[in-house]
Amino acid sequence: MLKGALKTVNEWLEQITDLLKTLIVIGIVVGILFDDFFGVIGGLGRVMAQFGDAGFAGILALMIIVMWYEKK
Secondary structure, eight states: HHHHHHHHHHHHHHHHHHHHHHHHHHHHHHHTTTSTTTTTHHHHHHHHHHHHHTTTHHHHHHHHHHHHHHHO
């Protein structure tokens, strides 16, 4: 029973993650076409700047996130 519940929660999280990825891509496209109306491109730029400001630790964290994402 617990295994089934965890599987259901995992499926929900996957669907929510896929939806968020789609919304980010749509936000980027809208930002490119309409001068970053929602601020998505600026927000991504700030996140990437934080990784860059952290030096080696930021690069390492980014690599771990990418490897974790590709594992899925």
